[in-house]
Amino acid sequence: MRRMLRLFLPLTVVAGTLVTAMIAAPPNFGVQAPNTVAEATAMLQKTAVIAALLAVWMIAAVALTLLSGREIRYSSVEMRASALHCFALGLVAVTSFALTAIVFCYLIPYHVGLPLLFALGVFAILTKIYGLVAVFHAIGTLVAGSRTREQLQRRNWLRGDLAMVVIGVLVLGALRLIPIVGPIIWGFASVFGIGTALATKFGRREPWFLAYRLHLS
Amino acid sequence: MTKEACQRYLEDPEANAAHLQTCAECRAVSAALAEKNDVKPASIDLNALPLAPWEGSSYRPWPLVLGITAVVVAVALALCDAAGLSPLHVAESSLTSMEAIRGLIDRATASLRGASLVWQIAFGVAFLLVNALLIVLLRRSPRGIDA
Numbered sequence: 001m002r003r004m005l006r007l008f009l010p011l012t013v014v015a016g017t018l019v020t021a022m023i024a025a026p027p028n029f030g031v032q033a034p035n036t037v038a039e040a041t042a043m044l045q046k047t048a049v050i051a052a053l054l055a056v057w058m059i060a061a062v063a064l065t066l067l068s069g070r071e072i073r074y075s076s077v078e079m080r081a082s083a084l085h086c087f088a089l090g091l092v093a094v095t096s097f098a099l100t101a102i103v104f105c106y107l108i109p110y111h112v113g114l115p116l117l118f119a120l121g122v123f124a125i126l127t128k129i130y131g132l133v134a135v136f137h138a139i140g141t142l143v144a145g146s147r148t149r150e151q152l153q154r155r156n157w158l159r160g161d162l163a164m165v166v167i168g169v170l171v172l173g174a175l176r177l178i179p180i181v182g183p184i185i186w187g188f189a190s191v192f193g194i195g196t197a198l199a200t201k202f203g204r205r206e207p208w209f210l211a212y213r214l215h216l217s
Numbered sequence: 218m219t220k221e222a223c224q225r226y227l228e229d230p231e232a233n234a235a236h237l238q239t240c241a242e243c244r245a246v247s248a249a250l251a252e253k254n255d256v257k258p259a260s261i262d263l264n265a266l267p268l269a270p271w272e273g274s275s276y277r278p279w280p281l282v283l284g285i286t287a288v289v290v291a292v293a294l295a296l297c298d299a300a301g302l303s304p305l306h307v308a309e310s311s312l313t314s315m316e317a318i319r320g321l322i323d324r325a326t327a328s329l330r331g332a333s334l335v336w337q338i339a340f341g342v343a344f345l346l347v348n349a350l351l352i353v354l355l356r357r358s359p360r361g362i363d364a
Contacts, residue, residue, distance in 0.1 A: 041300070048296035052307040055293040058286050069274065077270050078359045089354045096351045098322070099344045105326035141270075149264055152273050160276035166285050173289075200359045208355045 047177065054173040061133045061165045069161040071203025075134035076141060076164075079196040090131075090195025097124050124194075130202055131193025136168030137161065138196075143171055 065072055079086050100120055107113030144167045146152035152159055158167075172189060176182040201208060226236040226243055237244050297307065329340055 044296070045300040045302060048293070048300040048302050049307050049310050051289075051293040051296045052302075052304065053311065055286075055290045058289050062282060062286060070271075073270055073274055074359075081360055085354070085357065089351075092347060092351050092354055096347050099340075099347055101322045102325050102329060102340075103344060105322055106329065146268060146273070149268055149272070152268060157278040157281040159273045160278060161274045162282050163276075163278050166282050170285065170289075198355060199357070205359050207358065209352070 050177060050182075054169070054176065057132070057173070058166070058169045060129060061136050061169050062162065064130065064133045065137070065161050065165045068203065071200075072130075072134050072137050072165070073161055074203040074205055075131070075196045075200045076137035078200045079134060079138045079192060080142070082199075083192070086195035086199050087192055088195065089199050090191035090193070093127075093194050093198055094191060127194050127197045127202075128190055131195070131197035132190060133165060133193075134196050134203070135189045135193040136165045136172060138168065139171050140164030140166070140168030143167060 097120065101117060104113045104117040104120060107116065141164045144158055145164060146155060146159060157163065172186070175185045178185075197203075222233075222236055223240060223243055226233040226240070230247070237247060297304070329337060332340075
C-alpha cells in the first residue's frame with residue numbers, strides 16, 4: 001500500500017499540476033501595457049480590488065492567528081515538513097469539492113441538494129481561509145523566521161506567530177499583484193493551504209476517522 | 218532484623234535512619250541506590266539544539282502588526298479612491314467570482330443530466346475514485362512535529 005502511495009503521489013502531483021496549469025493559464029501569455037485611458041482605468045480598478053482583498057486577508061489573518069495561533073503554527077510546521085503530501089491532498093480535495101458540488105447540484109430537485117451544497121460551500125470557504133493563513137505563516141517563517149536562538153533573542157519585533165503571518169501576507173500579496181503569474185501563485189498557495197488544513201484537521205492533529213480494532217477476548 | 222523494621226525503613230527512610238546501623242541488607246540497598254544517584258546525566262547545551270517552532274511564538278509585536286496592517290489598508294483605500302471604487306464594489310466583485318464558480322457548476326450539472334448513461338456512470342466512478350483517494354490521503358497521520 002505504501003509503495004503504491006509513493007508511486008501514486010508524485011503521479012497525482014504531476015497530473016494535477018498540469019491540469020491546474022491548463023485551467024489557470026490564460027490563453028494569451030503576452031504582457032500588454034494599457035494603450036487607452038479605458039484600459040488603464042480597468043487595470044487600476046483591478047489592482048485596487050486586489051489590494052482591498054489583500055487588506056481584508058490581512059485583517060482576517062491577524063484575527064485568526066490571535067484566536068488559534070497554536071493550530072496555525074502546527075499546520076505551518078506540517079506544510080514545511082511534508083509539502084508534497086499537503087499539495088497532493090489539496091489537489092485531490094479541490095477535485096473532490098468540485099465533483100461533490102456537481103453531485104449536490106444534481107440533487108437539488110430532490111430538496112436535499114441545496115442544504116448540502118450550502119454546507120459544502122461553507123466548509124470549502126472555511127478550509128481555504130484557514131489554509132491560506134497557515135500558508136502565510138509558513139512563508140513568513142521561511143522568509144523572516146529566526147534560525148538560531150541568539151537571533152531570536154536579539155529580535156524585538158520580528159518574532160512570534162503574528163509577525164510571521166503578517167510578513168507572509170505581505171510577501172504573497174506582493175506576488176499576487178504581478179499580472180498573470182500572481183493569480184497562479186495564489187491558486188497554488190490555496191491548494192497548499194487546503195491540503196494543509198485537511199492534513200492536520202485544522203491544526204488539531206487528530207485523526208479524521210476512527211480506527212476499528214477487533215477485540216478477541 | 219525483623220521484616221517489619223525493614224518495611225518501616227523502606228516506607229520512611231528519613232524517620233527510621235537508625236535502622237541502617239542494625240540491618241546489613243538495608244544498608245546494602247541504600248548504598249546501591251546512592252551509587253545510582255551519583256551518576257549524573259550528560260550536560261546538554263541548550264543553545265546547540267535546533268530552535269523549536271513554539272519558541273517565542275506567543276510574542277505579539279503590536280507596533281509591527283498594527284503598522285503594517287494600517288499601511289496595507291491605507292494603500293487599498295487610496296487605490297480604491299483613485300480608481301473610483303467603493304468598498305461595496307469590491308465586495309460585489311468578489312461575489313461575482315463566486316457567481317462565476319456557481320455558473321460553472323450549474324453548467325456542468327446540466328451537461329451531466331443531458332449526457333448518456335455511460336457518461337453518467339463514468340462520472341459516478343470518477344466521483345467514487347477521487348473521494349476514495351481523498352480518504353486514503355486523509356488517513357495518514359501528520360508528522361510535522363516528529364519530522
